[in-house]
Amino acid sequence: MEKMDIKQTLHEKLSPEEIVKFFEQQDSILQEIKEKGFSAYTETLTNLTEAFKEKTKSVCCMDEGTPGGCFHTAGSGILRDKSEVLDYYRKAGVTEITSHDGCGAAGLYAKANGLDASKADEYGKEWSQAIARELGVSYRHIIAEEMHRPEGQHIARVAYYDNTGKFDYSKVKELPVGFIISHDVQSLKDNVDDAMISFNIATGGHGFGELITEEKPFIICVIGKDENDLEKLKSELSGLTEHFGKKVKIDGFICPKE
16 A cells, blocks of 8 residues: 655545555554564664653643653643642653643543533643643643644554653654653553543544554553563553453563663
8 A cells, every 4th residue: 555645644634544544554563563562673773762862841742743842641731630730740840831732631621521622722721821820831832733643633553651751752763653651650540541541542533443453452552761660560551451452452662771
């Protein structure tokens, strides 16, 4: 099958046929990862350290369209306890809070609070702006044209469960597109919730839906600092395979030494 030009389709609405093409063009790399495992696969990448270069202290959504930053969680934290978010971001020394167009977490926030779902992005902006004001840091909204995915369509078949605070898949072209979930030692439940949300998005109406199967599962790739850390992170997510079955696969690798 002819590979799609992602630059031409990135900010356009996709047809059902184009969604299938986006899914299938990732088959080769994900099949290699499935056969080798993420650890062995990343050992073949000579430029893997580029994905862990020091970055700005920016808070971004876990959406695969918003790589970069140092901390990633659904809606920049909109689904978390506000006081815990403020405490964590202060300790992390963040300098910027972001929101983005088409934020699914903002939609979940609207639903949970009985608000108008059609105004979800506005709630996301208001929440992030309020957090930025309380922290005394800058705020930025990421519009659809600036995102690394098509408007209204998630194209991730992977979620990265990162415990380094540095990971950015977009810096290494051999790494598959993925959600980025930054591991927060203060809130294990929120970490696991983010992982569950990423699976639900990927298999939902704005993701790949039924294209995700037991044969072509959604992969949650944990990124640990060492072997013990890696196993600990995997164990945190063990309940997801019990809940979602073989449509989700837990894998991972250790951050390369600089």
